[in-house]
Amino acid sequence: MTTRSARRREILDEETILDATATILRRHGPAKATVLDVARELGVSHGSVYRFFPSKAALREEVTRRWLTAGHGVLAGIAARTDLPPPARLESWLGTLFGTTRGQVADDPELFATFLVLVREQSGVVDAHVAELRRQIAGILADGAADGSLAPGPDLTGTAAAVLNAVTRFHHPAHAAAWERDSAEADFASLRALVLDALRPARSDG
Amino acid sequence: MTTRSARRREILDEETILDATATILRRHGPAKATVLDVARELGVSHGSVYRFFPSKAALREEVTRRWLTAGHGVLAGIAARTDLPPPARLESWLGTLFGTTRGQVADDPELFATFLVLVREQSGVVDAHVAELRRQIAGILADGAADGSLAPGPDLTGTAAAVLNAVTRFHHPAHAAAWERDSAEADFASLRALVLDALRPARSDG
CATH class of the missing domain: 1.10.10.60 (Homeodomain-like)
Structure with a gap:
């Protein structure tokens, strides 16, 4: 008993x-x-x-961490899909980053507004989240550099950071209001195409 | 008298x-x-x-408009500098966009925090501001397409929007806190290099 x-x-x-x-x-x-x-x-x-x-702080931190990392697993799965050529993998990864973040907002806008406040407080948790996303991008870039399908330059980490920074508008919660606009899909597609163009190997090398 | x-x-x-x-x-x-x-x-x-x-609303709107457009003149001046090759002009334009916005925050952080609230309310004013910035970028891209120094593709307006969206992290006031980080300059330089790489004509066409 x-x-x-x-x-x-x-x-x-x-x-x-x-x-x-x-x-x-x-x-x-x-x-x-x-x-x-x-x-x-x-x-x-x-x-x-x-x-x-x-402590209350520890609880808030863990709630924030759990929310921020909710999409990591799916994204890590895409980053590991060696059956996809690296450019297609990066395209899919970026689309999923935008899609899952937007989905989290649409599913529960009130909780999202709350998380936005917590995220501003928890810079350490956010930094760890960003570092993980950059690691996943760097992995795809490394595979692309190895098979010649991407030209990320010698500084993989810096290029991965630039790629993630380039899509800030489509994954940072501060821009959530703009994701409901009619133009959001097309704007995201143009930006993603720009990022992939930047990583395309020069034709004369191909 | x-x-x-x-x-x-x-x-x-x-x-x-x-x-x-x-x-x-x-x-x-x-x-x-x-x-x-x-x-x-x-x-x-x-x-x-x-x-x-x-009305009070008209006053708030004009204050916001004046603040947002404070840097337009300098940027328009750079966009019009036909003595600079279009890639160098775009590089300078993007650097000035980041520099002047960061300067506005550093000069008067309290007023900036207030403007951030107003900006969220005045979507029409913000849209007009963004449209003007896109027009200036599209002008540089058009010059680059004409002399073959840039390859923006057929949709100049869409590419200009993508370029501005790509640097959201370095001009949108929501990210001002990150501009004081030690890594901000290097992060911005990497991102700007990525954007310029995306617009570089293929070598075999040169």
Whole structure:
């Protein structure tokens, strides 16, 4: 037989707490949401929440990290698709970056607005997110340099950063309002074509 | 002999009102600033201000427009420099766009924060600003297409939009915090090089 508190500890895990935190953030906004609100939502003491997350800051950080990295797996999968020629792989990767970010906004605009506030606070989490995205791009560029289908130049890391910076308008949450415009798809397609043109090997070398 | 009110009308002009509005916005922030505050700052009645700007909205719009277009003249001057080959002209234009915008932020960060709020409200003013910047880029691209130094493709307007979108991170006020980072100059240089690579004519055509 388990005691009531043992049963609670059984069901209380990081995922459950993070889901409840998302609910609370959606309801109260990032300024007013407290660890006590999260604990009440779960029917546990705030001490139980602190067992998993030592502070409100740690909880906010993990919520932000989870949200930012939600698309990493899909993107990493595309970056690893060696069956696709590197230019097509980069094209698909950039399209997925835009598509999944836009999808996150469309699915839950209120929670998104909250995350935008958190993202501004959590520069370390954002830096790690950006570093991972750059690593994935650099991997595709390296494959393209190896088979001659892309010409990223000698500084793969710098070029990967430039590629990600070039599409800021289509993945940084500050521009989310523009993604609903009629012209967004065409604007993104033009920009992506420009980026791929920049990486195309000179014809005389081909 | 002029009456006091006639003298006031003599010195009160759009520029004076807009300067006072900037002072008031800096002091009270965009949410609290009123036309009455502006009138008090100038020592005139709010009716005198309304003679130039029919509403608070019109005043806010003009302040935003003036701020956004502050750098247009310098940029238009570079776009018109036919003594510079089009690739060098575009390079200079993009550098000036980043430099002047960053300068505006550094010169007056409080007023900048206020303008950021206004810019979000004034989408029509922003659209006109973006259209003007795109026109200037398209002009450089047209010159480059004519002398064979750039290969912007058949859709000059679309390519100009893509070029401006590519440097969003280095001119859109939402990213101002990142412009103070040590890496900002190098990141901008890499991105600008990427954009120019995209527009370089294929070597076999040269």
